[in-house]
Amino acid sequence: METHDKRLPVTLLTGALGSGKTTLLNRILQENHGIKFGVIVNEFGELSIDHHLVVGTDEQVVELANGCVCCTVREDLLDAITRLLERKSGIEYLVVETTGLADPRPVAQTFLHEELCDDVRLDAILTVLDAANFHDNLLRTGTTIDQILAGDILLLNKIDLVSERMRDEIKEEIGDLNPYARLLETVNGDVDVRLLLDLDLHRGATTSATATTDTGAALNPDEIAELADLDSAGDFVSLARLSASAKTAGSHLDREEISSVSFTTTYPFDYERLGEFLEALPRNIFRGKGLLWIEGYEQQLLFHLVGDRSTAVLHTPWPEGPRETKLVLIGQRLNREELLAQLDACLLKN
Ligand SMILES: Nc1nc2c(ncn2[C@@H]2O[C@H](COP(=O)(O)OP(=O)(O)OP(=O)(O)O)[C@@H](O)[C@H]2O)c(=O)[nH]1
Numbered sequence: 116m117e118t119h120d121k122r123l124p125v126t127l128l129t130g131a132l133g134s135g136k137t138t139l140l141n142r143i144l145q146e147n148h149g150i151k152f153g154v155i156v157n158e159f160g161e162l163s164i165d166h167h168l169v170v171g172t173d174e175q176v177v178e179l180a181n182g183c184v185c186c187t188v189r190e191d192l193l194d195a196i197t198r199l200l201e202r203k204s205g206i207e208y209l210v211v212e213t214t215g216l217a218d219p220r221p222v223a224q225t226f227l228h229e230e231l232c233d234d235v236r237l238d239a240i241l242t243v244l245d246a247a248n249f250h251d252n253l254l255r256t257g258t259t260i261d262q263i264l265a266g267d268i269l270l271l272n273k274i275d276l277v278s279e280r281m282r283d284e285i286k287e288e289i290g291d292l293n294p295y296a297r298l299l300e301t302v303n304g305d306v307d308v309r310l311l312l313d314l315d316l317h318r319g320a321t322t323s324a325t326a327t328t329d330t331g332a333a334l335n336p337d338e339i340a341e342l343a344d345l346d347s348a349g350d351f352v353s354l355a356r357l358s359a360s361a362k363t364a365g366s367h368l369d370r371e372e373i374s375s376v377s378f379t380t381t382y383p384f385d386y387e388r389l390g391e392f393l394e395a396l397p398r399n400i401f402r403g404k405g406l407l408w409i410e411g412y413e414q415q416l417l418f419h420l421v422g423d424r425s426t427a428v429l430h431t432p433w434p435e436g437p438r439e440t441k442l443v444l445i446g447q448r449l450n451r452e453e454l455l456a457q458l459d460a461c462l463l464k465n
Pocket residue numbers: 130131132133134135136137138139165214215272273274275276301302303304402404419421426
């Protein structure tokens with residue numbers, strides 16, 4: 116990396132739940148670029164699954180679980196970065212992956228905090244968009260629009276799952292919302308990482324008072340409402356770009372009644388029973404991920420649910436020692452007790 120700015124560059128990775136952020140992160144880390152990365156992953160549930168899915172043991176991975184980094188764990192992010200800097204671990208580049216529910220703008224403001232702005236610089240905000248679920252009303256929350264508006268680079272991912280016509284429609288919609296961003300089309304985040312890193316797109320944003328992107332002037336709420344085809348500008352003051360003030364803790368998740376249920380167990384699942392449970396998951400559950408112990412399998416089963424599409428593939432073998440399933444389900448108005456009881460009924464306990 117050739118730059119006169121000695122501060123640690125930070126790329127903020129955002130995008131809806133299940134859009135492909137971790138897949139893109141792994142793509143970045145696996146590239147043969149010789150850069151020593153630090154990674155901070157923020158997950159919504161109490162359990163961190165991503166931590167196990169981020170490749171590369173050399174990377175310094177810090178997990179911020181149990182909250183959304185744009186609200187409740189913002190202080191934790193500040194602490195995590197401060198600790199990474201203090202460790203003098205030789206990190207040359209930091210990638211922060213937010214939860215799919217985070218508004219990236221208050222997170223971006225964290226890097227302008229007086230404790231950090233002399234040591235780190237926000238390089239760019241990358242927003243991953245899920246072409247297959249772009250119009251899914253549950254996955255596309257108000258925050259999805261925030262993420263599009265804040266993105267310097269928009270990666271339209273999962274284009275393998277949609278028709279060309281649908282792709283064009285989505286591109287038009289995204290272009291209307293944020294005409295300033297660069298748009299890249301990807302499958303499994305497969306893109307030349309030089310298009311993503313060390314772009315220095317936030318030069319000049321030094322204090323939270325002056326924060327803005329230099330990919331375009333901040334839009335006022337009326338302009339945004341017009342572009343986004345919204346009925347009233349009044350409710351969308353928060354849609355202004357980085358100049359928007361941070362939201363109050365937890366507010367957007369509470370308002371949307373989104374919560375998660377985490378399930379851990381040291382008993383194996385019965386394959387058939389678990390299959391029936393997953394098949395019958397109600398539609399208000401729109402994201403799931405887990406590393407599961409299935410009776411008779413020596414490998415961990417990696418489960419992903421995004422919208423109405425789920426995959427279960429054999430992952431790496433279980434490490435030595437006791438096996439423990441970790442599963443997180445995210446949805447709207449979840450019946451926690453019922454879900455936990457149903458999962459428990461899928462276990463083989465003797
Ligand atoms: N078909 C297809 N699947 C993809 C693509 N990109 C990612 N996936 C799959 O989508 C699922 C979710 O991907 P992740 O990378 O975990 O998504 P994420 O944005 O990190 O998810 P959260 O952290 O929960 O917000 C996984 O099963 C991926 O293998 C793609 O381009 N095409």
